[in-house]
Amino acid sequence: MTVRARFAPSPTGLLHIGSARTALFNYLFARHHGGEFLLRIEDTDRERSTEAATHVIIEGLEWLGITPDQLPVFQSTRMARHAEVARQMLASGHAYNCYCTAEELRQMREQALAEGRSPRYDGRWRDRDPAEAPPGVAPAIRLRAPRGGETVVEDLVQATVRVANAELDDMIILRSDGTPTYNHSVVVDDHDMGITNVIRGDDHLTNTFRQVQIYQAMGWELPRFAHIPLIHGADGAKLSKRHGAVSVLEFREQGYLPEALCNYLLRLGWGHGDLEVLDRDEAIRLFDLDGVGRAPSRMDYAKLTHLNGIYIRQADDDRLMREVLERLAHRTDLALGSKAAARIRALMPELKQRAKTLVELADAAAFLAHPLPLPMEPKAAAVLTPEARIILREIAGALAKTDFTPASIDAALRDFAATTGRKLGQVAQPLRAALTGSTASPGIDATLAALGKEEALARIEAVT
RNA sequence: GUCCCGUUCGUCUAGAGGCCUAGGACACCAGCCUUUCACGUUGGUAACACGGGUUCGAAUCCCGUACGGGACGCCA
Numbered sequence: 001m002t003v004r005a006r007f008a009p010s011p012t013g014l015l016h017i018g019s020a021r022t023a024l025f026n027y028l029f030a031r032h033h034g035g036e037f038l039l040r041i042e043d044t045d046r047e048r049s050t051e052a053a054t055h056v057i058i059e060g061l062e063w064l065g066i067t068p069d070q071l072p073v074f075q076s077t078r079m080a081r082h083a084e085v086a087r088q089m090l091a092s093g094h095a096y097n098c099y100c101t102a103e104e105l106r107q108m109r110e111q112a113l114a115e116g117r118s119p120r121y122d123g124r125w126r127d128r129d130p131a132e133a134p135p136g137v138a139p140a141i142r143l144r145a146p147r148g149g150e151t152v153v154e155d156l157v158q159a160t161v162r163v164a165n166a167e168l169d170d171m172i173i174l175r176s177d178g179t180p181t182y183n184h185s186v187v188v189d190d191h192d193m194g195i196t197n198v199i200r201g202d203d204h205l206t207n208t209f210r211q212v213q214i215y216q217a218m219g220w221e222l223p224r225f226a227h228i229p230l231i232h233g234a235d236g237a238k239l240s241k242r243h244g245a246v247s248v249l250e251f252r253e254q255g256y257l258p259e260a261l262c263n264y265l266l267r268l269g270w271g272h273g274d275l276e277v278l279d280r281d282e283a284i285r286l287f288d289l290d291g292v293g294r295a296p297s298r299m300d301y302a303k304l305t306h307l308n309g310i311y312i313r314q315a316d317d318d319r320l321m322r323e324v325l326e327r328l329a330h331r332t333d334l335a336l337g338s339k340a341a342a343r344i345r346a347l348m349p350e351l352k353q354r355a356k357t358l359v360e361l362a363d364a365a366a367f368l369a370h371p372l373p374l375p376m377e378p379k380a381a382a383v384l385t386p387e388a389r390i391i392l393r394e395i396a397g398a399l400a401k402t403d404f405t406p407a408s409i410d411a412a413l414r415d416f417a418a419t420t421g422r423k424l425g426q427v428a429q430p431l432r433a434a435l436t437g438s439t440a441s442p443g444i445d446a447t448l449a450a451l452g453k454e455e456a457l458a459r460i461e462a463v464t
Numbered sequence: 465g466u467c468c469c470g471u472u473c474g475u476c477u478a479g480a481g482g483c484c485u486a487g488g489a490c491a492c493c494a495g496c497c498u499u500u501c502a503c504g505u506u507g508g509u510a511a512c513a514c515g516g517g518u519u520c521g522a523a524u525c526c527c528g529u530a531c532g533g534g535a536c537g538c539c540a
Contacts, residue, residue, distance in 0.1 A: 010540045045539060102538070109537085118466040119536065140538050158469070167467055167536090175538040182540045206468060206535040227469090229533085234475080236532065264476090267489085271477045274488040293470095293477080296533060300475050303490040313503080354502040364501095413499080428499035440501035 003035025004196045007061075007068075008075075008186070010042040011053035014247035015060035017299070018201065018231040018239060021265040025228060026199045027066045028266070028287035038193060039068035043076045044185055060248040064258045065280065073193065075185055082180035085188050085218065086141045086173050094217035095173060097139035098125040120169035141174035143213060151209045156197075156226035156289045163209050171210050183207055187214040190223060199226040199289070202296070226289050229269055229296040236298065244301055255327075255357030257315065260308040269297045277310060309356040317348040320361065324348075327362035328369065339455075340369035347450035350442035367436045368450065372462045380433035388430035389464045394420075395427060396460045404453040409445040434463045 007023040009015070030037035041057070043049035061067065089095035100108075100121075109119040126144060133139065145168055152162045173184035180188070186207075190198060205227045215222050233243030245251050251261055259279065266283055267276065270291045278286070312320070324344060328334060344351075344365045355361035367374065376384075384392075398416050402408040417427045428444045435456060441447055448456050 008540095012540075042540060048539080098538090100538090105538080113465070116465050120466095161468070163467065169536090172538050177538080179538085181538070186540090201534095202469075203534055204540095207540095209468090229470080232533080238533085268476065273478065276476090276489050295470050297477090298475060300490070303476065306490055309503090356502095417499090424499045426499090432500060438500090442501080444499060 001196060003030055003033040004038065004194050005030040005035065005199055006038040006040055006190070006193065006195050007066075008040040008042050008189075008200070009057050010045065010048070011050060011057055012045070012048045013053055013056075015057050015249065016239075017246050017248060017251070017265070020060065020064060020066075020248045020261075021231065021268065022199065022201055022228065023061060023066050024064070024262055024265055025270075025287070025292070026197075028283055029197060029199060029289065030069075031284040032287050035196070036069045037066075038070055038195075039072040040189060040193070041072050041074050042182070042185075043074055044079065044180065044182070046076070049076075056247075056249065063252055064248065064262055066262075073189065075189060078185070078189060078192075079180060081192065082185045082188050083174055083178055086180065086184065089143070089173070089214075089217055090141055092217075093144065095141050095143050096126060096170075097130060097133070098142045098170075098172070099133050099137050099139050100125065101137070118167070121171075123170055126170060138176040140172045140176045142170040143173050143210070143217065145170050145210075145213050151212050153205075153208050153212060153225055155205070155208075156224055157229075157292050158202075158205065158227050158294060161205065161208075163206075168209055168213070173214070183210050184214060187211045187218075187220075191215070191218070191220050195223050197226065198223045199228065202227045202229050226292070228292055229294060231268060232296050232298050234298055234300070239299055243299060255359035255361070256304065256308050257311045257358070260304065260311040263311070264304040264307050268299070269293050277307070305356045312352050312355055312358070312361065315352065317345065317352070320348055320352055320358070321345050323358045324362045324365050327358060328366060331366065333375075334366060334369040335371045336369050339452075343368040343450045343452065343455070347442060347446060350446045350450075354442065364441075367438065367441075370437070372458060374434075374437040374459065374462070376433070376437045377439065379439045380437050383429050383433040383439060384463055388433075391420075391422075391427065392430050392434055392460050393464050395431065396457055396464070399448070400453070400457060404449060404456075406443075406445040406449045409448050413445065431460070434460050 005026040007026045009019050027037045039061070041054055043054065058072070086095060090097070105121070108122060112119045121142070125142070146165045148165060150162050150164050151168065152160060155161055171183060172181050174180055208225055208227070212222060231239050233239045239246055245254055248261070262280070263277060266278070266287070270287070270293070272286050272291055321344065325336070325341065328336060334340070347365070347368060351361060351364050355364055395413070395416055398412050399409065402412045413427055414424065417424050429439065431444050432439060432441050432447070435447055435451060451459065
C-alpha cells in the first residue's frame with residue numbers, strides 16, 4: 001500500500017518549532033517510502049483560528065521546503081461529513097445522545113477530583129431512555145465506548161501501548177451545537193483522506209486510544225501510529241517563548257538558513273550512526289521511524305548555530321548576497337549603492353567563512369557600505385596610535401603603486417614589513433582598523449582588494 | 465489524584481548480552497595554524513538515574529524505586 005502521511009496543525013498563532021519537526025518527519029517518511037505528504041489545517045475552532053495563522057503555517061513550511069503534494073484540506077469544510085458519521089454511529093448504536101448541561105459536567109468533574117477519582121463522565125445517559133430527555137435541551141452525541149477489555153495501540157515509535165477501557169469514558173464526538181470534536185474529526189478526516197501513517201507529537205498518545213475506539217466503532221482500518229517525543233527547552237520544561245525563539249519564522253528573522261534548521265530538527269530526536277550533517281536528499285534516503293528516540297529532547301541553540309555556520313559556508317554567494325542586502329536595506333547609516341554592493345559581493349567568499357547567522361554576516365559586511373568617516377570601535381581606535389598613523393601613510397604610498405589584486409597587495413605588505421623590520425601584524429592591524437573600524441575582519445589583502453584602490457586609500461587618508 | 469510514556473557526557477546522540485577501560489557531535493578548556501577574527505587541526509574534562517534480579521557475562525533482558533514528561537474539556 002502506498003504511504004500517505006499528513007501534517008495537521010491547528011492555525012492558532014505561529015508555526016512552532018516542535019510542529020515543524022513533526023511536519024519534517026512526516027514529509028521525510030512519506031518521501032522515503034515513495035508516498036504522499038498532505039497538509040490538513042485543523043480550523044474547527046473558529047474562535048481561535050485565523051486566516052493569518054494559516055498563512056504563517058503555509059509560509060513557514062514553504063520556507064523550510066516541506067511542501068505538501070496536494071492543496072491543503074481545511075477541516076472546517078468537512079464538518080457536515082463529521083456530523084454525518086456521528087449520526088451513523090448513533091443509528092448503529094455505537095453512540096448515544098447525552099443531555100447533560102455544562103454545569104452538570106463541571107460538578108461531576110469536581111466531585112470526582114475531590115474524591116480522588118479520575119475526572120470522567122459517568123455515562124448517565126448511556127442507557128437512559130431518550131424519552132426522559134429534558135425538553136428544549138439539544139443533546140451532544142457521545143461515543144458508546146467499550147466498558148471492558150483494553151484498547152491497544154501498536155505504535156511505531158513507542159511500541160505497544162495499552163490501556164484498560166475502564167480508564168476511558170464516553171467522549172463527546174458531536175457537540176450540542178452540531179459541531180464535531182477534535183478526536184472525532186481527526187479520525188473521520190484521516191480515514192477519508194486515506195492516511196496510512198499518523199506521525200504526531202507524543203502529547204496525542206492518550207488521544208489515540210479514544211480515536212482507535214472510533215475506528216473500531218466504524219469498522220474502519222486503523223492507520224499505523226507513531227508518536228514522536230516533544231521538544232523541551234534547555235531547562236527540560238515545555239518549550240516556550242522564554243527559552244528563545246520558538247516560531248519558525250522567528251528563526252528566519254534571526255538569520256538561520258532553512259536547511260540548517262531542518263538538519264538540526266532532524267537530528268533532534270533522530271539519529272543514524274555518527275551522521276551529523278546531512279542534506280535533504282540524504283535525509284530522505286536514510287530517514288525512518290526506527291531511528292526515532294522515545295525520550296523528549298532539549299532545544300540547543302548553540303548546536304543549531306554551529307550547523308548554521310556550516311551551511312552558510314556552503315551557501316551560494318549570490319544567495320547570501322541577496323540575504324545580506326535585504327538585511328542592510330533598512331540601515332540609514334549606510335550608502336548601499338552599486339559600488340558598495342560590488343564590494344560586499346567581492347568579499348563574500350571571505351565573509352561567509354566567519355558568520356554563524358545571516359545577521360552576523362550582514363553586520364560583518366556593513367563596513368563595506370559605510371560612508372566616511374567610519375565609526376571606530378574602541379579597540380580599533382586604540383590601534384591607531386600616532387606611530388600607527390605614520391606607518392599607514394607609508395603603506396598607502398606603497399599600495400598606490402600596486403595593481404591592487406590580493407596577490408600584489410600581499411606582496412607589497414610583506415615587502416614593506418620586511419624592509420622596515422616589522423612583523424606583518426604591526427602593519428595589518430592599523431590597516432584593518434583604518435579600513436574597517438574594527439579589529440576583526442577577513443584577511444587584510446582580500447579586504448583591501450574588495451574595497452578597491454580608490455576607496456581603500458581614501459579610508460587610510462581619512463584617519464591619517 | 466488517576467492513567468500513559470520516558471531516563472547513556474551540560475546538550476543532541478551511537479549502542480539491539482561479550483566488539484564498551486562506552487564512540488561521535490555541540491558547548492567548554494589547552495595547544496597548533498595564523499596579519500586580526502573565524503575556519504581547520506591535535507589533545508583534554510565529562511555519562512550508562514538508583515536498587516534488586518536473570519546470565520559465565522548487562523548500558524543492553526526482568527522487577528521495583530526515584531526523578532522527569534504527557535494526558536485526563538461540548539480546546540485542538
